[in-house]
Amino acid sequence: MSIVHRLRHGLRIIRGRVFRRLGLTDKTVIKVYHGYGHASQLVLYGHVFRQSALPRKRYRQSVLNNTWALLRLFMVKPLPNVRLRTQWQGQVLETVADRDGFYKFEWQDIPPLEQGWHELTVEMLGPEREVLHAGSGSLYIPHATQYGFISDVDDTFLISHSANLRKRLFVLFTQNARSRRPFEGVVKHYQLLAAGNTSPDAPNPFFYVSSSEWNLYEYLLEFTRVQSLPRGVFLLNVMKQVRELLNTGQSNHQGKFARIVRIIEGFPKQRFVLLGDSSQRDPYIYESIVRHFPGRIHAVYIRDVYRKSRVDVLEVVGKIEAAGVPVCFFRHSEEAILHSRKIGLISDAAAARELSAGDPDAAKGQVG
Structure with missing residues (x-):
């Protein structure tokens, strides 16, 4: 090995050590997000990066650590235009990542599909079709239940002060995925909804549709896991860079409408319940969804977190109710649980049991 090659090799080692020290990696990473299947159509999303954050292993409650951990999530560099491959039930599927490193597999299968969660591997192919890198993830095929639930994230179940x-x-x-808090009672409400009118081995499906970016995918996944919220599919916003961090979660609400439309169109025989809050555009998006899909929305839940918008939101609530869809505009999750019991989403016995038990570990405060 020549002196030049040894020098380059040594610099690569030093660079790798510095990156690891910073919680970053300059190695190719294939992220595979939760995909989902409906009828005969299936979809799987992900990103390919040439620089990204390493998974967080320690969650010390330190402002400095939490700040750097958040910044790392936005210090990403995509790897565009690479060919990717996955396999499903004997089918070999290929796609190409776009300029932002984002990729999507869409394919069809012959019903009936095996319901539940399925593990998949996504491989990056080289010029000779050799496997260069691989990543793994899951695809969810919901059980044939009566209802599906589409929920916002920030200020719907996760206290975020979006307004x-x-x-x-x-x-x-200053916080992290394990120190952030849900609203009081919301975890129990979601657990009851997931179990309502079905059996424990066939829960109602949950879809978490947010204006937050894909940068926060693992962050939100860890939060829902730690808080024991129903396992579900996330559909998030386009990836942002560090320079755009101050605008996180504050844009492309129209894209949120389109993501909800894709879910509802994908399950033509299912009715849906929409859950959101009053801090941003949820009431207006949900009113549009109700008009777009007459007879498909069973109920709408709007958490009242922003008093300045209350009058305007009540006007939108009136429009949704005029379309024949029940609306619960609430401040406390106990109100939402009682409403869910009233319209048959959860049983009287289950609701009474959870309300009497309380939720002492959840946050007490409200937003706004």
């Missing part, structure tokens, strides 16, 4: 930029950024930078 106040200063508070929102403060929480993002």
